[in-house]
Amino acid sequence: MKIRIQRYDPDHDAKPYMKEYDVQLxxxxxxxxxxxxxxxxxxxxxxxxxxxxxxxxxxxxxNINGKNGLACVTKVADLKEPVExxxxxxxxxxxxxxxxxxxxxxxxxxxKPYLINNDPAPQLERLQSPEDRxxxxxxxxxxxxxxxxxxxxxxxxxxxKFVGPAGxxxxxxxxxxxxxxxxxxxxxxxEDPYRLFRCHTxxxxxxxxxxxxxxxxxxxxxKDLMLKRVV
Amino acid sequence: xxxxxxxxxxxxxxxWLAQRVTACAMAIYSVLFVIMLIAIRPGDYEAWHGMFVPxxxxxxxILFWLSLCYHAWxxxxxxxxxxxxxxxxxxxxxxxxxxxxxxxxxxxxxxxWRA
Amino acid sequence: MHIAHADMLxxxxxxxxxxxxxxxxxxPDAVHHAPDGASQSKKVQHDSPHMADNNSRPKRxxxxxxxxxxxxxxxxxxxxxxxxxGLGLFVMLWLLLWLFDRSMVSAEGxxxxxxxxxxxxxxxxxxxxxxxxxxxxxAGIRFLLLDMHVGIELxxxxxxxxxVFVVSLLLTLILGAAxxx
Numbered sequence: 001m002k003i004r005i006q007r008y009d010p011d012h013d014a015k016p017y018m019k020e021y022d023v024q025l026x027x028x029x030x031x032x033x034x035x036x037x038x039x040x041x042x043x044x045x046x047x048x049x050x051x052x053x054x055x056x057x058x059x060x061x062x063n064i065n066g067k068n069g070l071a072c073v074t075k076v077a078d079l080k081e082p083v084e085x086x087x088x089x090x091x092x093x094x095x096x097x098x099x100x101x102x103x104x105x106x107x108x109x110x111x112k113p114y115l116i117n118n119d120p121a122p123q124l125e126r127l128q129s130p131e132d133r134x135x136x137x138x139x140x141x142x143x144x145x146x147x148x149x150x151x152x153x154x155x156x157x158x159x160x161k162f163v164g165p166a167g168x169x170x171x172x173x174x175x176x177x178x179x180x181x182x183x184x185x186x187x188x189x190x191e192d193p194y195r196l197f198r199c200h201t202x203x204x205x206x207x208x209x210x211x212x213x214x215x216x217x218x219x220x221x222x223k224d225l226m227l228k229r230v231v
Numbered sequence: 232x233x234x235x236x237x238x239x240x241x242x243x244x245x246x247w248l249a250q251r252v253t254a255c256a257m258a259i260y261s262v263l264f265v266i267m268l269i270a271i272r273p274g275d276y277e278a279w280h281g282m283f284v285p286x287x288x289x290x291x292x293i294l295f296w297l298s299l300c301y302h303a304w305x306x307x308x309x310x311x312x313x314x315x316x317x318x319x320x321x322x323x324x325x326x327x328x329x330x331x332x333x334x335x336x337x338x339x340x341x342x343x344w345r346a
Numbered sequence: 347m348h349i350a351h352a353d354m355l356x357x358x359x360x361x362x363x364x365x366x367x368x369x370x371x372x373x374p375d376a377v378h379h380a381p382d383g384a385s386q387s388k389k390v391q392h393d394s395p396h397m398a399d400n401n402s403r404p405k406r407x408x409x410x411x412x413x414x415x416x417x418x419x420x421x422x423x424x425x426x427x428x429x430x431x432g433l434g435l436f437v438m439l440w441l442l443l444w445l446f447d448r449s450m451v452s453a454e455g456x457x458x459x460x461x462x463x464x465x466x467x468x469x470x471x472x473x474x475x476x477x478x479x480x481x482x483x484x485a486g487i488r489f490l491l492l493d494m495h496v497g498i499e500l501x502x503x504x505x506x507x508x509x510v511f512v513v514s515l516l517l518t519l520i521l522g523a524a525x526x527x
Contacts, residue, residue, distance in 0.1 A: 010405035010406075010407070015407065016410075063412060066416065066417035068412075086410065087410075089410055090411060092407065093408075093409065093410075094405075100406050153411075153426075156409075156411050200425060201492045201493070202421065202422050203421040203425075203492075204421070204422045206421075206503065207500065212500075214498065217498045220493060220498065
């Protein structure tokens with residue numbers, strides 16, 4: 001299997017370049033991550049992030065044949081050869097497929113990704129009805145792999161000001177939570193030409209999400225609430 | 232102060248909504264206008280000019296142009312926000328677009344209400 | 347799934363996630379703040395080949411952008427054409443209003459506008475503008491439907507993008523034949 005990988009070593013390279021590897025796959029190598037481990041065996045200077053190898057940790061997000069995805073859940077058989085691998089777009093490259101994700105996490109933290117509830121904590125837990133809990137489906141599953149935000153042109157052009165699809169999905173996750181009491185402040189925070197309204201429903205985020213989540217829909221629901229409170 | 236990122240202008244929903252409302256208004260007008268064109272097929276000046284004589288048609292047309300100006304302002308501002316980064320250049324670009332669109336609106340009023 | 351359990355699972359995953367990150371990424375990253383993604387990375391790109399060791403922060407290369415149209419999903423293609431067509435219409439507005447102005451002022455002006463519009467090149471430009479308008483119109487209706495959560499899932503969003511391209515091109519052919527040529 002032929003794999004072309006964007007390589008960049010800050011100590012030796014002035015800029016990134018593409019390097020091709022011809023990998024012998026074993027029958028048990030079914031996912032792209034297995035192939036990358038083979039590449040690493042051939043050339044140990046090649047660096048990439050990985051951890052859980054089953055689509056839960058979100059570490060091995062990369063640009064695969066022009067589309068963002070997780071190497072560990074991408075089947076080798078589905079890929080057109082040579083497979084072109086690049087780091088996630090829109091983020092500074094530290095080395096090979098490593099990217100600097102600080103901007104992404106800064107935006108995630110900016111939406112206060114935790115429950116805000118000033119009532120005294122009950123003995124055991126804050127309860128929800130099953131219907132209220134169902135509101136969080138399609139929101140809490142996000143693994144913060146950054147596939148969506150780094151495929152979003154709005155995030156490319158304004159990564160410092162636009163929260164991005166991942167952060168906005170999480171913003172709605174807490175707005176939608178009946179145990180959270182800060183809905184008004186959260187809406188105020190997002191009522192902003194940059195933070196929320198850079199989203200133009202381009203929907204690249206929905207196209208790439210390895211968890212099949214829908215940030216565009218979540219953003220639409222935030223806009224619904226904003227409409228509800230002014231009319 | 233080195234490159235501090237400032238957000239929190241707390242506007243955006245209004246423009247977003249206005250862009251959609253003006254879009255609906257323009258869509259309705261466009262469809263009706265095309266139907267009128269195909270139905271009347273104005274072949275000379277009298278017929279063409281005559282289309283814009285009734286007051287309701289003038290009002291509808293001017294509402295179309297004003298909607299267009301507001302719609303274009305929001306859209307072009309979005310483009311400027313993506314591709315023009317320095318604050319001064321952006322401010323100048325915003326100003327130019329606003330003046331150009333106000334001019335356009337005034338001109339369309341003048342065309343429709345000229346004797 | 348039980349409520350508290352689901353939430354706890356999520357937080358455990360996040361915690362695992364962050365710990366994985368801190369193991370893999372070298373330490374200076376944690377204290378590094380990027381105040382402005384774009385300008386910062388540009389500077390780094392310029393400096394990186396020759397940056398001396400006195401800077402302890404790891405060097406970073408400027409991000410790349412996945413802008414090739416071949417890489418764009420169909421809904422993304424509709425969106426960028428919506429922007430391009432909108433900008434094109436905005437730029438050409440003054441020309442259109444000028445023609446409208448002349449055609450409304452007198453019979454001579456009307457004849458002059460007609461003669462301008464009968465030129466082959468002008469007809470081509472007008473057809474382009476008609477396509478821009480119709481694409482903007484169709485894509486706009488699609489966006490309005492998305493705003494109302496109609497067709498917001500991936501499969502319908504892809505299908506409606508194809509519909510936008512096909513319908514706007516067909517309408518350009520029909521209306522172009524009826525009104526421009």
